[in-house]
Amino acid sequence: MSTIETPPATKTAFWNDPVKRGLALQTVLIVFVLLVVWAAWSNMSANMVARGLIFGWDYLGRPANFAIGEGLIPFAPTDSYGRAVIVGLLNTLRIAVVGIILATLLGVALGVMRLSSNPLLARLVSGYVEVVRNTPLLLQLFLWYAIINTLPGPRQALPLGPGMFLSNRGMKVPWVEWSDVLWPVIWALVAGIIGAFIASRALQRRREATGDAPPTLPIAAALIIGLPFLALAVQGFPATLTVPVLQGFNFTGGIELSPEFVALLLGLVLYTAAFIAEIVRGGIVSVYKGQWEAARALGLPAPRIMRLVILPQALRVIIPPLTSQYLNLTKNSSLAVAIGYPELVHVSNTTMNQTGRAVEVILVFALVYLTISLLTSAFMNWYNGRVAIRER
Amino acid sequence: MNRPVAPDALVHYVASEKLADLKPPASVLPPWPVALFRTYFGTPATAAITLVCLAILAWTLPPFLSWAFINATWTGTAAQCREAGGACWAFIGEKFWFSVFGLYPYELRWRPATVLVIFAVMVALSTQRLFWRRELVYAWFAVLAVMWGLMGGSVLGIPIPGLEPVATRLWGGWLVTIFLSVFGLAMAYPIGIMLALGRRSKRPIVRALSVTWIEFIRGVPLISLLFIATFIVPLFMPQGVEIDRLIRAQIAFIVFAAAYMAEVFRGGLQAIPKGQFEGADSLGLNYAQTMRFIVLPQALKITIPAQVNTFIGLFKDTTLVLIIGIFDFFTTLRSALGDSNWLGFATEAYLYAAFVYFIACYTMSRYSQRLEKDLSPERVR
Numbered sequence: 001m002s003t004i005e006t007p008p009a010t011k012t013a014f015w016n017d018p019v020k021r022g023l024a025l026q027t028v029l030i031v032f033v034l035l036v037v038w039a040a041w042s043n044m045s046a047n048m049v050a051r052g053l054i055f056g057w058d059y060l061g062r063p064a065n066f067a068i069g070e071g072l073i074p075f076a077p078t079d080s081y082g083r084a085v086i087v088g089l090l091n092t093l094r095i096a097v098v099g100i101i102l103a104t105l106l107g108v109a110l111g112v113m114r115l116s117s118n119p120l121l122a123r124l125v126s127g128y129v130e131v132v133r134n135t136p137l138l139l140q141l142f143l144w145y146a147i148i149n150t151l152p153g154p155r156q157a158l159p160l161g162p163g164m165f166l167s168n169r170g171m172k173v174p175w176v177e178w179s180d181v182l183w184p185v186i187w188a189l190v191a192g193i194i195g196a197f198i199a200s201r202a203l204q205r206r207r208e209a210t211g212d213a214p215p216t217l218p219i220a221a222a223l224i225i226g227l228p229f230l231a232l233a234v235q236g237f238p239a240t241l242t243v244p245v246l247q248g249f250n251f252t253g254g255i256e257l258s259p260e261f262v263a264l265l266l267g268l269v270l271y272t273a274a275f276i277a278e279i280v281r282g283g284i285v286s287v288y289k290g291q292w293e294a295a296r297a298l299g300l301p302a303p304r305i306m307r308l309v310i311l312p313q314a315l316r317v318i319i320p321p322l323t324s325q326y327l328n329l330t331k332n333s334s335l336a337v338a339i340g341y342p343e344l345v346h347v348s349n350t351t352m353n354q355t356g357r358a359v360e361v362i363l364v365f366a367l368v369y370l371t372i373s374l375l376t377s378a379f380m381n382w383y384n385g386r387v388a389i390r391e392r
Numbered sequence: 393m394n395r396p397v398a399p400d401a402l403v404h405y406v407a408s409e410k411l412a413d414l415k416p417p418a419s420v421l422p423p424w425p426v427a428l429f430r431t432y433f434g435t436p437a438t439a440a441i442t443l444v445c446l447a448i449l450a451w452t453l454p455p456f457l458s459w460a461f462i463n464a465t466w467t468g469t470a471a472q473c474r475e476a477g478g479a480c481w482a483f484i485g486e487k488f489w490f491s492v493f494g495l496y497p498y499e500l501r502w503r504p505a506t507v508l509v510i511f512a513v514m515v516a517l518s519t520q521r522l523f524w525r526r527e528l529v530y531a532w533f534a535v536l537a538v539m540w541g542l543m544g545g546s547v548l549g550i551p552i553p554g555l556e557p558v559a560t561r562l563w564g565g566w567l568v569t570i571f572l573s574v575f576g577l578a579m580a581y582p583i584g585i586m587l588a589l590g591r592r593s594k595r596p597i598v599r600a601l602s603v604t605w606i607e608f609i610r611g612v613p614l615i616s617l618l619f620i621a622t623f624i625v626p627l628f629m630p631q632g633v634e635i636d637r638l639i640r641a642q643i644a645f646i647v648f649a650a651a652y653m654a655e656v657f658r659g660g661l662q663a664i665p666k667g668q669f670e671g672a673d674s675l676g677l678n679y680a681q682t683m684r685f686i687v688l689p690q691a692l693k694i695t696i697p698a699q700v701n702t703f704i705g706l707f708k709d710t711t712l713v714l715i716i717g718i719f720d721f722f723t724t725l726r727s728a729l730g731d732s733n734w735l736g737f738a739t740e741a742y743l744y745a746a747f748v749y750f751i752a753c754y755t756m757s758r759y760s761q762r763l764e765k766d767l768s769p770e771r772v773r
Contacts, residue, residue: 026597033601040628047627118438119431120445134753135746136708139722143742150739331613338715345615358623366616373611 044359059355060085066350068342070258081351088347089368095264095343096330102269103329104322107276114281125277132274138335140271145263145339154250163243163254171262172244175255184231192227196220260341264333272329276322283318284310316387323380327373334369344368470734483737484744487728491744494564494724500556504567507539511570519759521766536578543567560638564719568638572710572720576645577653577703583646584653585692589683591658602654609651614712617644622716641718649706656698660691696767700760704753721745 014020048055060082068075071087072094114125132140149168151158157167163174200216207213244254257265287310295305334345344365352361415421422430433439463478466485473480493504514535517523541547543563545555563571590602609617621644622637629635635643664687672682692699714723725741728734 022595026595029601030597043630044624044627047629047631050631116441117431118441118445121441124445124448130754131746131750134704134708134750134757136711136722136749138711138714139742139745139749142726143739143746146738146742334613334615335712335715337615345613352623358619359627362616362619362624366612366620369613369616370608370611374607377607 053356055359057360059351059357059360064351064354066354068347069340070261070342081355084347084351085344085364088342088344091341091347092330092333092343095261095268095333095336095341096326099265099268099272099329099333100326102265103272103276103325106269106273108280110273110277111280111284114277115284129274129277132271133278137267137271137332138338141263141267141335141339144266145259148259148263155246157246157251165244165246165251166262168259169250169256170259171257172251172254173257174241174243174253177240177242184235185228188227188231189224192224195227196223199223258341260336260339263339264336264341268329268332271332272325275325275328279318279321279325283314286317287313312387319387320380320384323376327376330372331369470737473737479743480734480737480740483734483740486734487725487731487741490565490728491721491725492565493567494719495562496564496567497558497562500558503542503555503558504563507542507567508570510535510539511574532578536575540571543571560636563638564724566721568713568719568724569707569710569721571638572642572645572713573703573707575642576649576706576710579646580649580653583650585657585688587650587654588657588661591654592661606651606654609648610655614644614648614709615715617648618712618716620644637716638718641713641716645706645710648709649702652702652705653699656695656702657691659698660695661687663694664690693767697760697764700756700763704756704760707753707756708749721748 014024045055061080063078064081064084065077066084067077068084068087070091072090073087075083075087110125110129113121114129116122116125148166148170151166151168154165154167154169157165157172160166160171163172165172196219199219203213203216203219242253244251291309291313292305295309300308333343336343337346337349340346348361348365352358355361421427431438432442458478460479463476465473465476465478465480465482468482470480470483473482489501492508493501496504514532518528518532537547541552542555543558544560545552545557551557587602587606590598591606593599593602618641621640625640625643626634668686668690669682672686677685710720711722713720714726717723719727722745725745729738729741
């Protein structure tokens with residue numbers, strides 16, 4: 001029997017040692033990146049000195065000297081650049097929130113309609129979806145803006161619904177005006193949401209323990225809607241609904257949405273809804289037919305099949321791309337800079353032109369968007385972890 | 393079939409032509425008018441839907457058709473257009489070549505025209521799977537260099553003898569849109585692969601840098617990158633060094649597209665079963681060989697439809713250069729709106745632009761759907 005001789009341990013060359021090679025590679029990489037950053041930074045400093053620019057945030061405190069057409073909080077030209085940024089951010093959030101709600105409603109409706117058994121409806125919707133998805137958003141925004149500008153004036157405004165009018169001055173919608181009692185209502189709403197959350201937890205535990213408990217949804221709804229309503233009732237309903245009415249040459253009452261806001265909202269909602277429609281359709285189609293059949297075999301009524309069997313599975317497919325559509329809508333609202341709705345990028349652009357502080361201004365709005373995106377993706381990861389199929 | 397057959401049992405029946413289909417039982421198939429009626433008016437709900445759809449069509453289609461076709465002016469002057477009252481397609485006819493070539497010197501237009509022809513031929517070849525070989529990639533890079541050289545009259549700063557140099561600020565129209573999107577894709581492709589591999593790397597610094605790049609770019613709107621390219625990048629350059637404005641926008645696009653392509657490739661890499669890596673390991677392949685011969689060919693192939701979709705998005709996003717004043721197709725067209733002889737035909741111009749973008753994107757998306765079918769996993773493996 002022969003013995004196996006182990007070869008004498010040779011010294012491996014360091015480029016063949018994976019650990020050392022990795023270290024070397026990463027060192028080279030980080031040195032290269034740092035060199036590029038350093039070169040850019042020192043060039044920038046030299047260039048800024050040469051052009052008489054100073055890096056700093058002092059400009060945020062100085063008066064802006066420009067007017068902002070609309071905003072959620074008042075803004076005067078004597079206010080600071082810092083406040084202008086906040087007004088812009090609030091305008092971005094306003095268009096994003098309203099846009100996301102409307103795009104979701106329209107998108108879900110279109111997605112379901114595209115699955116309709118009526119070929120006429122399905123074809124019409126799919127035609128819409130294809131046309132909108134395959135043309136640039138910027139072009140659509142310009143088109144809507146051009147169309148709104150060719151509309152007749154307020155006297156011949158197009159009636160869109162009860163108390164809603166569209167003219168070349170923008171859109172008039174009814175609005176509820178509150179006297180100074182909003183805070184108790186908001187607190188009541190917060191209390192209602194917390195109460196509903198606690199109640200649903202308790203009911204769920206009881207259902208798991210005993211197999212029987214009153215339904216959650218009506219109780220939660222009663223808490224969330226009922227408490228603020230109660231708060232209003234206690235104060236004797238201090239709200240008045242104002243509806244736009246044509247008087248003379250213009251409307252009185254209601255609130256006015258600017259043509260820029262309407263064009264941007266219309267463009268973003270119609271564009272995003274087309275994408276959401278495809279996501280919703282894909283989600284519903286992804287649930288196997290067997291799930292419907294099995295649920296029916298169990299004797300579940302149709303609404304419960306949808307709520308308990310189909311939707312939870314479809315949502316697992318729908319939610320991740322849906323969130324990225326919400327993010328896209330928020331990021332796409334920056335295209336408003338082209339048609340003049342004063343959101344974050346538009347305000348930043350004006351600030352940049354006036355102060356020459358390109359680096360600071362771009363840094364601010366890029367970081368704001370980055371924060372929104374990272375928060376959303378953090379939420380997404382949390383959600384995905386919760387709904388992911390637990391594999392055995 | 394390997395069943396042993398007796399020699400004299402070779403007499404068998406083979407159908408030489410297709411037999412006529414059997415008709416379905418009469419009770420299942422109603423006559424077509426009835427089927428049609430049932431589809432559109434079968435239940436009250438269906439009938440209501442059909443009627444609402446027809447009403448919408450009746451309400452929107454006739455005015456649009458009469459504007460776009462019946463009352464439209466196809467050739468003539470702005471005055472004739474206004475008189476007719478319909479769409480003024482004469483305006484598009486007047487500005488068509490401008491929208492293709494932009495401000496490119498008139499007597500040199502044969503150069504961008506040649507570029508367009510070369511590009512069209514390359515695209516046509518690339519759609520055929522027969523030509524999907526490594527040489528096609530080399531050919532594309534060569535052709536892109538030729539296209540750039542023909543347009544500008546120089547390659548990488550070296551003037552080409554016999555070609556008059558044309559500054560990039562004179563480029564415009566379709567050409568710029570094609571350059572931004574195709575160069576963007578061509579350069580973003582290798583960078584995207586590296587970023588995707590870097591994101592899955594075991595080395596912490598490589599991974600951190602890749603993740604930072606991808607997440608930062610995907611987290612901010614494209615406009616901020618274009619702003620950075622326009623206003624901040626010149627500050628990063630040593631004094632006296634200036635990069636052309638179009639090239640800066642082009643770099644912003646490449647950086648942007650690379651991050652999105654990287655995520656597409658990452659999806660492909662994640663879809664490769666672990667056994668493929670283990671198989672490569674057991675063959676003694678190193679990391680580079682594993683990726684080069686085993687993983688990437690599969691990962692790139694299964695993500696082709698997603699790549700096309702990303703490219704469609706990128707193609708549409710090239711319109712954003714309007715905001716930094718670069719004359720792509722859409723910006724060129726919009727500048728034509730300012731012609732004082734032809735004021736007030738914005739809607740026609742936008743519809744023409746929409747039509748061009750739609751044809752391009754829709755063709756690509758249909759092509760990607762066909763590929764998706766052709767390359768579906770059971771066929772690839």
